[in-house]
Amino acid sequence: MKRRDLLKAAVTLPLLPLLMRSGTALAHGAGTLATTVRSRLRPGQPGWPAAVEWEQLKRQVGGRLLKLESPFAPCDAAQPDSACAQVLKQLHNPFAVGDNPALTQTSGWADAWTSQPSAYAVAAEHAADVVAAVNFARKHHLRLVVKGGGHSYQGTSDAPDSLLVWTRHMNQVSLYDAFVPQGCAGHVAPQTAVSVQAGAMWIDAYNAVTTRGGRYVQGGGCTTVGVAGLVQSGGFGSLSKRWGTAASNLLEAEVVTADGRVRIANACTNPELFWGLKGGGGGSLGVVTRLTLRTFELPDSFGGANLTVKADSEAAYRALIAEAVGFYQRALFNPHWGEQMKFYGGDTFEVSMMFQDLTKQQAEQIWAPFLAWVRARKDCRVTKPFQALAAPARHLWDAEFLRKYLSDAIVADDRPDAPRDRFVWAGDREQAGWFIQGYQSAWLPASLLQPERQASLAEALFEAAQHQGVSLHFNKGLAGAPADAIARARDTATHPQVLDAFALAISASGDDPAFPGMPGAKPDLAMARRMAAAVGKTMDALRAVAPDSGSYVSESDYFLRDWQRGFWGSNYPRLAAVKRRYDPDGLFFVHHGVGSEDWSADGFTRLRGG
Incomplete structure (x- = not known):
């Protein structure tokens, strides 16, 4: 499967020659900040450190x-x-x-x-x-x-x-049974939490919190993503529809600000900085060195459901899309379900979803009406049979359990000295080093799921599939989430549209790694531009029914013009x-x-x- 196939729908001004140095001195090590810097230095320029x-x-x-x-x-x-x-x-x-x-x-x-x-x-x-x-x-x-x-x-x-x-190398993880943010004693009740240093990946957090600790922390789906970057950008995992964004569950951060001070940011100390770190984007407000996140009781089980259906005609595909939209609204639009439905060219519909707190049998019963609808039609064919799997929740990131029971789903770090508990999901590995041709996203409001608007949404999805195709990431919209998750997310810098969105639509295209200097790395820019144009047409079809949609800062168009409004x-x-x-x-x-x-x-x- 090639990245240019949507990853299967997952996706200057001249430099001033000299620095204008004022007579205002910087305080030694920290404190007073200069406000007259007009340019930064490059190697070889006057003033570059000796x-x-x-x-x-x-x-x-x-x-x-x-x-x-x-x-x-x-x-x-x-x-x-x-x-x-x-x-x-x-x-x-x-x-x-x-x-x-x-x-x-x-x-x-x-x-x-x-x-x-x-x-x-x-x-x-x-x-x-x-x-x-x-x-x-x-x-x-x-x-x-x-x-x-x-x-x-x-x-x-x-x-x-x-x-x-x-x-x-800052990757320590610590668990707390009764964490109270600094300066909040008497104002905030103690709660279970995990503190994670800035260099830790989500697999480090999941191993400590879930596999060994028997609790849940809301993080990202890709195990190699950094905890700090994901939290600062907002942060969605497969099951955010249940527990909210990673940013909304931040309790405290340690951050080095531009004056060189190590600050604590939480609801009681530096509260505005704390709010900004919750979804305001990484690398803009300071260097986060540690984060503390609330943890939750584990459900009994986590699971997944997969299915691929191909329609035999455009008319059949339109009917299939309309049925999928209606079925999602009736049966899946709730905190149990996350991840994706995908709509491709070739009249193909794919399901790759996850669920929590349901048994395999319950998941099968939920999907039974949709499968019956597909089987009853002569113009739709199941090309990948429906499969639901469920396992005790504690084993979702348990590498030894997955090697034994679901070995095809993971790829281990294959270096000789690698820890055995580190793996990536097989579907994520193909993104290692990928070269992006085009990538856009848009929040889709839950109002599109109202009966009177489902037809226009289904037609927009059909049109989108004629170009590059699109994935609906249901876990990246919080409409349908519990009230407490919505309330926490409302108190973050993340775009307010996430609260009313049932999904984030993503269209993307990419190709093999093309690092500068890499042997054989010659990206086909003409093809890349064609694919980027196809991504644009895909998203234009969806924005026709959601014209003011913003984008998720971590998964969005590099060339977005009104990015301030679009992201926040x-x-x-x-x-x-x-x-x-x-x-x-x-x-x-x-x-x-x-x-x-x-x-x-x-x-x-x-x-x-x-």
């Missing part, structure tokens, strides 16, 4: 300063050596990709960006390392980048000529105020992040403000 200054930073961080270069440098020789072959092999392993500070989980986006390593990286192990890196970048006016999991589709996990704060809606002015308060000089910059409109596209030249 070797002795880099050596001083290296001593400050315990020797953990790395000078980065492309991992494909060994491939330049006429006869690639074993180092080159090893790097190329590891591109298929997202754990190995994440362990290389010079790589990212996405290799680039056509006509947008390509993955290029920073000039230097601080391999942080403690908050003090992050403080040192932030202070150094601020003092020398460097472009600063933060990377944990490295999964950013928008290219925010790296930038050439920058200093990288790499948190991969009415929350953006408040987010901008948090940015001005905690980072008035714009030290933290990411593409289409809060405050990025003040800077050139590469983040090196200030366009306004200051």
Whole structure:
């Protein structure tokens, strides 16, 4: 299955030559922030730190300063050596990709960006390392980048000529039976929680909380995604329709702000910063070093349901789509169900869903009416029989259990020294290093499920399938979730449309890895542009019935024009105020992040403000 097939529907201004330095001095290590920076420095420019200054930073961080270069440098020789072959092999392993500070989980986006390593990286192990890196970048006016999991589709996990704060080695996970945020004693009841350092992946959290601890934490579906990045972007998992977003379950964060201070942010201390970290986007407000999330009682079971149906004509496909929409509204629009229905060209409909707190038999009974409808028609054929599976909830991320009972569903980290409990879902591995051709998303309001609007939604889905195809991610819309999950999500910076959306529609297309310097990596840009255009036509069909739909910041169009409204809606002015308060000089910059409109596209030249 090729990425260009929708991943099967999953998806500048000139640089000022010199820095304008004012007489206002920065406080040593922290405190007063300058507000007159007009540009950031690149290697070779006047003011770029001298070797002795880099050596001083290296001593400050315990020797953990790395000078980065492309991992494909060994491939330049006429006869690639074993180092080159090893790097190329590891591109298929997202754990190995994440362990290389010079790589990212996405290799680039056509006509947008390509993955290029920073000039230097601080391999942080403690908050003090992050403080040192932030202070150094601020003092020398460097472009600063933060990377944990490295999964950013928008290219925010790296930038050439920058200093990288790499948190991969900060991965400790701690469980609490009665956690109270700092400064909240007497105001907040103790609750079960998990504290996770910024470099941890979700598999680290799930192993500790669920497999070993017997509880649940709302995180992401892909096991190699970084906890910190997902929470800051909002964060959806397969079962968010039950427990809400990851951001809505954040209880406290430790964060290094632009002045080099380590701050605690929660509902009682720095509450506006805390609110901004809950869905305001990673890398814009500070460097998160630790997060504490509430945990929940596990249901009895988790499970999945799969089905593929092909219609024999356009008329039959229209009828199939209409029945699927109505069936979802009647039977699946509730906290039990998450994940996807997919609508492709070739008149194909696919189900890949998950459920919680249902038995296999209950899931089969729920789907029985839809399957009976399909069987009764002579113009629809089941090409992949319906299958429902369920297992005790504690085993959802239990690698040993999955190896024994569902080995085809997972792919282990295949390096010799890899922990046995680390795996990715088989469907996620193909995204390792992928090159994006086009990707767009849109929240679909629950009003489209009303009987009088289902026909227009079904017709829009049919039209969308004629181009690139679309996936409806039901777990990425909170309409139908319990009231408590809705209330928690309302108190976040995530776009308010998520509260009323029954799904996030995603259309995407991608191809094989194409890192700069990688042997044989020559992306077909003409094809990429055609695929991007098809993605655009797909989403145009859906926006015809949901014209004001916003997008999910982590899964969206790189080229989105009105991104402030598209990502955050009415929350953006408040987010901008948090940015001005905690980072008035714009030290933290990411593409289409809060405050990025003040800077050139590469983040090196200030366009306004200051």
